[in-house]
Amino acid sequence: MDTIDDITGAPPPAAAPPAESAPPAVTRVGDRVFLGLSRGSGITLLVIMAAIAVFLTVRAVTAISGDHGNFLTTFQWNADATPPVFGIGVLLYGTAVSSVIAMVLAVPVAIGIALFISHYAPRRIAAPLAYLVDLLAAVPSIVYGLWGALFLVPHLQGLNLWMDHYLGWTVVLKQTYQGTASRSLFSVGILLAIMVLPVITNVSREVFRQVPRAHEEAALALGATRWEVVRMAVLPFARSGIISASMLGLGRALGETMAVATVLSNSSTITSHIVDPGGGTFAQNIAVYFGEATPFGRDALIASGLVLFVITLIVNGAARLIIARRKEYTA
Amino acid sequence: MISVAKRIDVSGLSAYYGAHLAIEDISMTVEPRSVTAFIGPSGCGKSTFLRTLNRMHEVVPGGRVEGKVLLDDENLYGAGVDPVTVRRTVGMVFQRPNPFPTMSIYDNVAAGLRLNGVAKRKAELDALVEKSLKGANLWNEVKDRLGKPGAGLSGGQQQRLCIARAIAVEPQVLLMDEPCSALDPISTLAVEDLIGELKERFTIVIVTHNMQQAARVSDRTAFFNLAAVGKPGKLVEIDETQRIFSNPSVQATEDYISGRFG
Ligand SMILES: Nc1ncnc2c1ncn2[C@@H]1O[C@H](COP(=O)(O)OP(=O)(O)OP(=O)(O)O)[C@@H](O)[C@H]1O
Ligand SMILES: [Mg+2]
Numbered sequence: 346m347d348t349i350d351d352i353t354g355a356p357p358p359a360a361a362p363p364a365e366s367a368p369p370a371v372t373r374v375g376d377r378v379f380l381g382l383s384r385g386s387g388i389t390l391l392v393i394m395a396a397i398a399v400f401l402t403v404r405a406v407t408a409i410s411g412d413h414g415n416f417l418t419t420f421q422w423n424a425d426a427t428p429p430v431f432g433i434g435v436l437l438y439g440t441a442v443s444s445v446i447a448m449v450l451a452v453p454v455a456i457g458i459a460l461f462i463s464h465y466a467p468r469r470i471a472a473p474l475a476y477l478v479d480l481l482a483a484v485p486s487i488v489y490g491l492w493g494a495l496f497l498v499p500h501l502q503g504l505n506l507w508m509d510h511y512l513g514w515t516v517v518l519k520q521t522y523q524g525t526a527s528r529s530l531f532s533v534g535i536l537l538a539i540m541v542l543p544v545i546t547n548v549s550r551e552v553f554r555q556v557p558r559a560h561e562e563a564a565l566a567l568g569a570t571r572w573e574v575v576r577m578a579v580l581p582f583a584r585s586g587i588i589s590a591s592m593l594g595l596g597r598a599l600g601e602t603m604a605v606a607t608v609l610s611n612s613s614t615i616t617s618h619i620v621d622p623g624g625g626t627f628a629q630n631i632a633v634y635f636g637e638a639t640p641f642g643r644d645a646l647i648a649s650g651l652v653l654f655v656i657t658l659i660v661n662g663a664a665r666l667i668i669a670r671r672k673e674y675t676a
Numbered sequence: 677m678i679s680v681a682k683r684i685d686v687s688g689l690s691a692y693y694g695a696h697l698a699i700e701d702i703s704m705t706v707e708p709r710s711v712t713a714f715i716g717p718s719g720c721g722k723s724t725f726l727r728t729l730n731r732m733h734e735v736v737p738g739g740r741v742e743g744k745v746l747l748d749d750e751n752l753y754g755a756g757v758d759p760v761t762v763r764r765t766v767g768m769v770f771q772r773p774n775p776f777p778t779m780s781i782y783d784n785v786a787a788g789l790r791l792n793g794v795a796k797r798k799a800e801l802d803a804l805v806e807k808s809l810k811g812a813n814l815w816n817e818v819k820d821r822l823g824k825p826g827a828g829l830s831g832g833q834q835q836r837l838c839i840a841r842a843i844a845v846e847p848q849v850l851l852m853d854e855p856c857s858a859l860d861p862i863s864t865l866a867v868e869d870l871i872g873e874l875k876e877r878f879t880i881v882i883v884t885h886n887m888q889q890a891a892r893v894s895d896r897t898a899f900f901n902l903a904a905v906g907k908p909g910k911l912v913e914i915d916e917t918q919r920i921f922s923n924p925s926v927q928a929t930e931d932y933i934s935g936r937f938g
Pocket of ligand 2: 722723724853
């Protein structure tokens with residue numbers, strides 16, 4: 346959980362404020378060596394990152410200029426055919442839909458668990474529960490994938506039929522597919538929800554714990570019940586923290602590869618019925634095709650990866666913006 | 677308006693933090709429609725005792741209370757008494773002003789009213805908010821910016837906002853724990869004047885480290901002391917303020933008040 350520090354506003358350890366009035370400069374050998382080392386590693390890092398960026402961009406541009414379809418709107422992914430025709434239409438849709446489902450399911454549950462751990466459960470229960478949630482984060486994603494494909498998907502059959510029967514009129518939840526088990530975006534969304542639950546829970550819990558005692562006591566002294574304290578003092582104070590926690594979870598859902606690749610039956614069509622099988626996501630698409638791709642096919646996959654990278658950057662940037670505003674506000 | 681102030685009768689009250697006995701065997705009577713001041717050295721348990729009067733002590737992990745607190749005739753610690761109800765009857769103002777940071781001035785005052793569900797209609801709520809802010813001598817300063825955040829007020833204004841929030845729900849007793857210790861002298865005077873007005877309607881208990889303040893605002897004064905660090909705090913005596921400050925019946929009180937303490 347290296348991200349928690351960012352959320353909770355701990356200052357980066359490296360940034361020491363410069364001394365106000367510089368005392369007569371006494372340079373020690375150790376200081377100079379350390380300065381050289383740290384400056385050197387900083388520069389190395391920048392060079393490596395620039396090299397990666399240049400490499401990826403060049404390959405991506407090569408691929409996109411050789412594309413005989415429209416890179417943004419084409420549904421199929423035939424990068425290895427002649428002529429190559431591929432586009433991210435399906436991936437964009439599938440990534441968005443599965444992530445939205447994951448968020449809708451995971452955020453309320455995560456907030457509930459976090460609140461329970463920080464404000465309701467006796468310490469005896471809270472600590473093991475928090476540990477259990479951490480454990481959930483430690484499960485490798487391929488294990489989630491296998492569990493999803495072998496257990497979750499077959500067991501979703503009943504739920505899918507039920508939703509089709511009662512909520513089919515929403516179109517979104519209508520099942521047109523007649524098979525037994527559905528390796529759909531909906532199944533993927535549920536799996537992703539479980540996978541992002543720990544991040545969101547842990548960060549929210551941390552934020553809830555930081556609500557000043559004085560605010561909670563103010564509410565208590567007015568005669569608020571426990572739930573009213575949460576509503577009056579805890580949730581409003583933690584709102585931006587919850588948002589950034591969710592963004593972190595969203596980042597993880599967007600980039601999840603193995604689990605999605607294992608569960609989703611990929612196709613080059615999109616459907617508005619989320620419980621029908623088929624679809625694709627960026628990360629899953631890369632995992633599926635990378636092994637057998639020609640050099641040009643790999644460049645095409647790199648191009649799609651770059652798009653995912655930009656999306657993740659935007660999501661993270663938004664989260665950081667919110668965190669920064671929160672800092673100003675609580676200062 | 678009808679006064680709802682009540683008498684408090686404490687008998688044999690002890691409070692613990694886990695295994696640590698913080699105050700021991702305290703008995704006293706707090707008269708209605710008067711101001712009672714608690715004085716005593718730091719750590720003698722004034723805050724702890726004050727918080728047992730509205731059952732706020734037990735929200736501290738490990739907090740536990742023995743003994744009786746009668747509000748008129750009802751024991752606050754009786755079986756089946758809901759602490760939430762007690763806190764709606766016995767209001768509290770804290771040492772550091774603590775308006776809800778995410779709420780506007782208006783919403784801060786209305787917070788308790790909304791909890792109680794007293795005021796259903798907007799007009800009703802508006803009237804009660806205005807009345808409470810007037811009661812806290814804050815109305816004229818904030819009437820043009822009720823929608824602004826409560827945290828944007830000065831410390832003294834914030835404390836009066838907290839008083840407005842506390843009195844909005846018409847408690848029978850108002851507890852104040854060093855309400856002026858974070859305020860400048862002018863704001864302190866404003867709050868002291870306010871206490872003088874509020875005692876017409878409420879039973880007020882105030883903890884203070886400021887002897888002049890105790891002498892200025894209170895009708896009766898209780899002196900607490902502890903035998904040594906780590907020992908439980910005890911009530912030494914409670915009497916008319918004027919008597920405590922001129923001719924106390926216990927030597928320790930006189931020593932403390934005249935600064936010959938320790
Ligand atoms: N949350 C707590 N947990 C454990 N012990 C506490 C806690 N709060 C107070 N105490 C202890 O209880 C005793 C009484 O504390 P209390 O805060 O009531 O004193 P006080 O008279 O209000 O002091 P002050 O004048 O400094 O505010 C002290 O020994 C203190 O260490
Ligand atoms: Mg105190």
